[in-house]
Amino acid sequence: MKNLAILLAVGLLGNAACAADDPKLNDFLIDLSAGHVAAFQMIGLDKSAVTDLQTPKDLVAALQAAGDSDSKGAFGLAYSPGRSAFVPVSVAISDYVDPSKPLTRLWGSATFSYAQNKKSLGGVDYSQNAVAAHVAYYLNSKDDPVVAGFNAVVLKDGPCKAALLDVRTGFKKDNRTLVQRIKDKKKEVGGRDLTPEERDRIDEEMLASTSNSSVEKLQVCAQNYVNAVKEKWNASHVDVVLGQGWIKSPGGGRLSLGRHAALALSVGLDEMPNSLFNLTVRRVDKELELDTITATPAYKRTSTAGARYTYGYGDGRRSYLLAEVSNVKTGSPTIANAAFKRALGFDYKLAEGVWLELRAGRAVTTDGTKTESKALFNLKFSPETTLAKDAQAK
Amino acid sequence: MKINAKNLGSGRTLVVEGKGVPIAFVDRGQTAVLATLTIEDTDIDHPNADGTPVKTTKRLDAGTYECALTMAVVRTDAGGAGYDSDLSIAGIPIASIRGSLPDGKKIDRGVLSFTLEVTEAL
Numbered sequence: 001m002k003n004l005a006i007l008l009a010v011g012l013l014g015n016a017a018c019a020a021d022d023p024k025l026n027d028f029l030i031d032l033s034a035g036h037v038a039a040f041q042m043i044g045l046d047k048s049a050v051t052d053l054q055t056p057k058d059l060v061a062a063l064q065a066a067g068d069s070d071s072k073g074a075f076g077l078a079y080s081p082g083r084s085a086f087v088p089v090s091v092a093i094s095d096y097v098d099p100s101k102p103l104t105r106l107w108g109s110a111t112f113s114y115a116q117n118k119k120s121l122g123g124v125d126y127s128q129n130a131v132a133a134h135v136a137y138y139l140n141s142k143d144d145p146v147v148a149g150f151n152a153v154v155l156k157d158g159p160c161k162a163a164l165l166d167v168r169t170g171f172k173k174d175n176r177t178l179v180q181r182i183k184d185k186k187k188e189v190g191g192r193d194l195t196p197e198e199r200d201r202i203d204e205e206m207l208a209s210t211s212n213s214s215v216e217k218l219q220v221c222a223q224n225y226v227n228a229v230k231e232k233w234n235a236s237h238v239d240v241v242l243g244q245g246w247i248k249s250p251g252g253g254r255l256s257l258g259r260h261a262a263l264a265l266s267v268g269l270d271e272m273p274n275s276l277f278n279l280t281v282r283r284v285d286k287e288l289e290l291d292t293i294t295a296t297p298a299y300k301r302t303s304t305a306g307a308r309y310t311y312g313y314g315d316g317r318r319s320y321l322l323a324e325v326s327n328v329k330t331g332s333p334t335i336a337n338a339a340f341k342r343a344l345g346f347d348y349k350l351a352e353g354v355w356l357e358l359r360a361g362r363a364v365t366t367d368g369t370k371t372e373s374k375a376l377f378n379l380k381f382s383p384e385t386t387l388a389k390d391a392q393a394k
Numbered sequence: 395m396k397i398n399a400k401n402l403g404s405g406r407t408l409v410v411e412g413k414g415v416p417i418a419f420v421d422r423g424q425t426a427v428l429a430t431l432t433i434e435d436t437d438i439d440h441p442n443a444d445g446t447p448v449k450t451t452k453r454l455d456a457g458t459y460e461c462a463l464t465m466a467v468v469r470t471d472a473g474g475a476g477y478d479s480d481l482s483i484a485g486i487p488i489a490s491i492r493g494s495l496p497d498g499k500k501i502d503r504g505v506l507s508f509t510l511e512v513t514e515a516l
Contacts, residue, residue: 083424083473083474084424084476085423085476087422090424090476091424092421092422092424092478093421093423093425093473094421094446096424097445145472146472146473149472149473150473152470153428154428154441156444164428167428167466171428171429171466172430174464174505175431175437175462176432176462178432178507179434179462179507182462182509183460193407194405195405196406199406199507203507207505212501212503215468218468219470222426222468226472
């Protein structure tokens with residue numbers, strides 16, 4: 001406990017010392033995520049205004065919302081055609097999980113989005129809209145939460161095999177009871193065929209007299225398994241993002257808010273279960289500098305490439321180490337370029353919910369003119385470390 | 395959840411020729427579907443132990459068999475909500491479920507009884 005108190009003090013002092021230079025821990029590492037992954041993020045629309053299209057009914061509701069005067073035309077749509085109920089673009093779950101059909105799984109993991117809203121600048125309302133496409137593909141299908149969920153429900157030797165066995169046993173028992181009830185009823189009516197109404201009544205009584213509890217337990221087990229798979233910090237996956245946003249003044253022309261393209265690769269190897277490798281290439285161009293919108297519009301361009309190695313070890317992964325390099329250069333003072341050119345990081349769990357975080361390396365100065373050495377301690381009160389999350393392409 | 399019967403004659407009876415009777419389940423939806431077909435005292439579970447759809451041929455002597463079908467849909471938050479499954483016997487679709495689990499509903503279940511009449515093969 002004494003050690004913990006000392007470390008707390010060191011951490012707080014370190015944090016305070018660095019606070020004078022106003023660095024933020026999250027700015028110390030390059031963002032290796034794919035970046036904007038949905039149209040609503042590109043224009044700053046609240047996620048609650050986005051409708052996830054699953055059925056034609058959802059589309060009608062979304063279009064009604066777009067015409068609602070209260071919403072001022074702000075709405076968003078996210079559409080994953082493979083996971084929707086729109087035939088023929090939807091993907092059957094049995095095809096999605098089929099290892100011999102990787103392209104089907106690729107299509108099933110694609111999401112297209114559209115968003116629009118209004119932004120007030122200098123008392124003028126500007127219309128904004130954006131479109132984006134995002135594909136997130138797990139290189140090992142077992143890491144894919146959709147596959148994991150299906151396997152947990154149906155595989156005889158899967159993670160929920162005991163719950164599945166209970167369901168199967170219950171179904172067989174119920175079916176035999178139903179068969180017997182039909183036979184009894186036929187005897188009762190002198191052996192004639194039962195009418196559809198008589199059949200329906202017996203079926204409904206059978207359903208009402210039996211419980212869903214075994215199926216519910218299976219669902220809970222499968223959901224827990226899906227949650228565990230989602231928590232895996234070094235699952236191998238690739239994210240591809242393409243997006244474009246626009247802004248338009250009343251009576252004015254349309255200006256580009258930015259064109260986004262990103263490829264983010266995360267690889268965890270079976271032979272190296274404690275490791276994760278990240279490689280991200282991201283480009284944003286034709287990104288309007290909003291303070292120039294009323295004068296001569298100026299645009300900026302950002303190209304980012306970064307690679308990172310992360311190592312997690314210890315009981316329950318108490319510690320994470322990382323090393324990363326990026327292509328940030330002097331001479332372009334943008335937020336993205338304020339990140340490290342080279343960096344080392346270390347996160348250590350001092351106690352449950354308390355993490356000591358350290359970042360050190362060589363970074364471009366915020367004015368973009370030169371490089372400098374930077375280091376930062378931080379004490380984080382959280383069940384999770386920042387590094388494990390940063391390691392994943394979000 | 396209602397299992398819809400179709401292509402069944404009066405008394406909800408399907409007449410097929412024996413002795414080998416093809417039985418197949420097809421899933422087109424985005425949600426996992428479990429089914430058990432009971433033909434008198436024989437049970438057929440769908441999907442197979444490895445998760446693949448059931449497509450089998452059952453040897454049945456000529457006679458009348460009372461049958462029961464239980465189907466359930468089970469959804470996690472990782473998959474879609476739509477379900478669309480058929481059971482075919484002797485190539486004839488005789489039972490189907492089609493729809494979408496509403497928000498917040500994770501499972502549903504239905505049962506259907508019918509009679510299978512197997513005649514001597516010509």
